[in-house]
Amino acid sequence: MTFLDMLRQAEQTNGSMLCVGLDPDPARFPASLKGDAGRIFDFCARIVDATADLAMAFKPQIAYFAAHRAEEQLEKLMRHMRSAAPHVPVILDAKRGDIGSTAEQYAIEAFERYGADAVTLSPFMGFDSVAPYLQYHGKGAFLLCRTSNPGGDDLQNQRLSSVPGEPLLYEHVARLAQGPWNLNGQLGLVVGATYPAEIERVRALAPTLPLLIPGVGAQGGDALATVKAGWRPEGQIIVNSSRAILYASAGDDFADAARREAIKTRDTLRAARAA
Numbered sequence: 001m002t003f004l005d006m007l008r009q010a011e012q013t014n015g016s017m018l019c020v021g022l023d024p025d026p027a028r029f030p031a032s033l034k035g036d037a038g039r040i041f042d043f044c045a046r047i048v049d050a051t052a053d054l055a056m057a058f059k060p061q062i063a064y065f066a067a068h069r070a071e072e073q074l075e076k077l078m079r080h081m082r083s084a085a086p087h088v089p090v091i092l093d094a095k096r097g098d099i100g101s102t103a104e105q106y107a108i109e110a111f112e113r114y115g116a117d118a119v120t121l122s123p124f125m126g127f128d129s130v131a132p133y134l135q136y137h138g139k140g141a142f143l144l145c146r147t148s149n150p151g152g153d154d155l156q157n158q159r160l161s162s163v164p165g166e167p168l169l170y171e172h173v174a175r176l177a178q179g180p181w182n183l184n185g186q187l188g189l190v191v192g193a194t195y196p197a198e199i200e201r202v203r204a205l206a207p208t209l210p211l212l213i214p215g216v217g218a219q220g221g222d223a224l225a226t227v228k229a230g231w232r233p234e235g236q237i238i239v240n241s242s243r244a245i246l247y248a249s250a251g252d253d254f255a256d257a258a259r260r261e262a263i264k265t266r267d268t269l270r271a272a273r274a275a
């Protein structure tokens with residue numbers, strides 16, 4: 001089954017457009033886990049088990065594992081997600097981008113070592129830095145397009161006077177991803193929930209690509225505006241929330257609190273789609 005098939009199936013089975021982000025920060029673990037980086041797997045597995053029937057995707061952010069020398073725990077977590085939630089695709093948030101030979105190694109890391117269904121990439125180094133990931137037919141790759149942070153303006157909102165129509169950089173990325181770069185239909189785009197007008201513009205330029213949309217929850221993006229701007233019957237959205245779910249409670253009830261927060265967010269997104 002391809003990544004796109006998995007996305008569609010998870011959306012239907014769980015009735016959800018919510019992506020549960022896994023950004024485990026031991027400093028924010030409940031007292032029973034003692035702020036212990038050795039317990040990252042335990043923390044994340046509890047969250048996965050509590051939200052497996054609510055999520056359209058899971059998105060572990062690799063920095064939160066690598067920073068704590070917890071790559072083996074990430075491998076174990078990937079296996080756990082595969083067995084506890086086989087119907088939910090996993091997007092490895094790695095934001096890789098490098099020359100082709102190095103990209104080949106990063107692709108091995110994402111798809112063979114970790115067994116991810118999709119990965120996030122920076123398109124800044126051009127198509128030859130993206131192509132190695134597309135060799136893995138059926139896997140997905142989300143290109144950073146208009147990111148959720150204010151500094152995204154610095155480059156992404158610059159006008160490209162050398163390109164016909166003088167698009168902004170993020171518009172150019174959206175066109176490339178919908179068109180010539182999308183050789184086997186594996187690409188999606190990352191667009192921040194904090195910029196609904198840009199989501200709408202990206203959706204106009206990339207009507208059928210899946211959009212991974214971080215920025216609701218801790219970053220304050222508006223779920224209703226996000227869904228209105230990005231969701232179309234032929235264009236899926238995967239709306240990520242990480243900290244608001246993971247740290248909904250600082251106590252030992254963190255998994256139950258995460259479940260409640262995930263239900264709230266899933267239902268808000270659903271209601272926005274129905275509105």
Ligand SMILES: O=c1ccn([C@@H]2O[C@H](COP(=O)(O)O)[C@@H](O)[C@H]2O)c(=O)[nH]1
Binds near residue numbers: 242
């Ligand atoms: O534009 C982007 C791209 C990626 N992210 C990542 O998403 C989550 C957001 O976490 P919250 O706690 O829900 O704010 C995090 O892993 C980022 O690295 C993003 O925020 N914006």
